[in-house]
Amino acid sequence: MNTDELYMAEAISLAKQAAEMDEVPVGAVIVRDGEIIARAYNTREGTRCATHHAELLAIEEACRVLGGWRLIGATLYVTMEPCAMCAGAIVNARIPRVVYGTRDLRFGAYGSLFDLTKIPLNHVPEVKGGVLEEQTRALLSDYFKEKRKRNKEQKAL
């Protein structure tokens, strides 16, 4: 595994924790100077909060750790392409580099639904997608397959 894949593997293990809590499995880590400074996973259902996506929670944790809102020199790794909210938060936090796993055709803000990096903002991160693509896509498809199966079983009772 190369460095990007190693950090993505860490994001995948966080996504698996989300799945165990019946959350859509998305995990994120933020790395600076070769060190993971923030880890988070999606908790939208558990915390009943619309903003609690993995990336947003990781950015908030990284701001706390670094004691400031500019995450200069940081790379954000996330298992799924960020949505508009999270891509906007990445701009607001001035994160210079984003690495994601699988694309999100419905909500992805880095080319799938629209591309925030093509809009003339004051900060545009470098974005790399498709890292550990198969594993990150399987995370989601396995989760939804399992969920459909459970729903079907419940209806049959």
Add this chain to the structure above:
Amino acid sequence: MNTDELYMAEAISLAKQAAEMDEVPVGAVIVRDGEIIARAYNTREGTRCATHHAELLAIEEACRVLGGWRLIGATLYVTMEPCAMCAGAIVNARIPRVVYGTRDLRFGAYGSLFDLTKIPLNHVPEVKGGVLEEQTRALLSDYFKEKRKRNKEQKAL
């Protein structure tokens, strides 16, 4: 004053609290069934957090108050046009109606920089801008004028 102006006046008074704490003065309220369920203002400098815009904090408060992430039937009032992050959060929280004051030519995601309502998302709010336009614009121009004056005085010392 009509109803939208009354709630915008409340958002303005919150923005003034932000200015007193040397934050960029933006205030937001969320209204549901004729009642203000969340109030917030920008605290990015004080809390040193990139995501602490008025709208995001108000959405998080409204989720806590209502005990769920879908803010159905809510209207968000904010003194300045939302950025990409906040417009994305409005989608994620399924807020049906947004009313803002002055435009944000640099970051505004409802027509100034780009228009998130033109992107085929699963949820598109109704958006109305320009409510109490003069007062909401003056909030910001007064704040930045004062800040420039203070910076100049400090440099002269």
